[in-house]
Amino acid sequence: MKKIAISFLFIPFFSLASNIDVYSCNTCNYQQAVKVAEQHFQAPSCHWEKPGYQEEFGGGGYVCKSAKKELIVANPDTKIAYKFQVTTSAEFDFTTTVKELSLSSKEQSLLDSFYSIDKDIKSALKSISNTEYNQSSVLWVSASSDICKNSPISYFQDPRTVHKDFSNKLTAKMRSSSWHDFITDTEFTGGGLTIEKGGIGAKFSFQHNEMKNYISKIYGNSLDNILVFEVNYAGEINFDGKRQINFNYSLQRGASFIDGIEVDMLFGTGSQIDTTKTLLSNCVLDYIKKKGTIESGSSSGGGMGGNDSGSNNGGGMCLNKYNVTTCSTVNGDTHCTNASFIVPC
Structure with a gap:
């Protein structure tokens, strides 16, 4: 029985000399497609050549041979x-x-396979996005490992589990897709999207897609706790060989919220939050204390001593300043930020 292979690693672009380059552009018309083509030229080959006369006077110049490259610009939506x-x-x-050429029947067949894959993936993403995966919203009671699994803060402790959950749900939704039976479990060593069929191949790039794909995970029944991810896919589909699709999830910090606070504001570099004035759940406070490091000399029984955030509390309140590094995946790379929090001892 054939199965689909899903992962969330993003690997550098795979290239075969025999493959034609295809640039996906989901907003392109003909004029825009021409502009995309102009950006992907092959540089001419040049060499220095001396003149055939009066060499003692110097001279000479570069002689360049023109270069030609064939490529395709495809709009998967239209x-x-x-x-x-x-x-x-x-x-x-x-x-x-730029000169327009005619597509061959084999090239059109490759494009039709790409359109089918892209449509099935987008349909699956739409069907599972904005779903409340975790119905429990008990985030304000004493923190425990089980309860805090239902908080978006758990993502930063184990992002792989969330990515795998997305991939499993996408796999399930695509079981009835027209191309699912052509996918098997194999080791994948390439990158980008490569499709080979009927003796020819194409390698697809998505850098010109302006309309991105997103998926969200809601914790509880409020948008105060939601993580939003941009989703990209890559892989290799050879109808006579390797077949695999990989998914890559990039956390959109500006569109994600924890305890009603934008993630980029909560954990962005340079951010400083006084938790005596800003209400945070016990799960987030527990994360800060476990992942953060106490700044030397920050503990004080009468405020933060010279720190404006804590000096107003007074009354003998003991406060610590925690410096917290938080990392997430962006376009396959790990992106880390550093924020600080004023927390009661």
């Missing part, structure tokens, strides 16, 4: 694609010329 030949020359000035 299912319209354009094939171009991009010619570059540098005889006097550097110039780029």
Whole structure:
């Protein structure tokens, strides 16, 4: 029985010389597709050549041979694609010329497979997004490992579990897709999206897609606790060989909230929050104390001593300043920020 292989590693772009480059652009019309093609020229080959006369007087110059590259710009939403030949020359000035070509039947077949994959993935993302995965909203009682699993703060302690949960749900939703039966469990060593079929191949790039794919995870029944992720996919689909799709999840800190506070404001570099004035759940406070380091000399029985955040509390309140480094995945890379919190001892 064939199964789909899903992972969430993002690996550098895979390349085969025989594959044609395809640039996905989900907002492109013909004029915009031409502009995309102009950006992906092949540089002309140049060399220095001396003149055939009066060499004693010096002279000479660069001689450049024009270069040609064929590529495709495809809009997966409209299912319209354009094939171009991009010619570059540098005889006097550097110039780029774009000429439209006709798609072959095999190229169109590859594009149809891409359209099907893209549609099935987007449909699966839409069907599982904005779902309340964790119904429990008991976040204000004493912190415990079980209760805090239902808080978005748990993501920063174990992001892999959340990513795997997304991938499992996507896999389940795509079991009835038109291309699911062509996917098997194999080791994957490439990157980008490569499709090979009928003796030809294409490698797809998504850098020109302006409409991104997102998925969200709501904790409880309030948008005060929600994590939003941009989702990208990559992989290799060879109808006669390797077949695998990988998903990559990038936390959107500006669109995500914990305890009603934007994640970028809560954990952004340079952020300082006085928890005696800002209400945070016990799960978040527990995370701060476990992950943070107490700044030397910050403990005080009468405020923070020179720190404006704690000096107003007075009354003999003991306060600690915790410095917390929080990391998340952005486009396959680990992104870390440093924030500080004033917390009662």
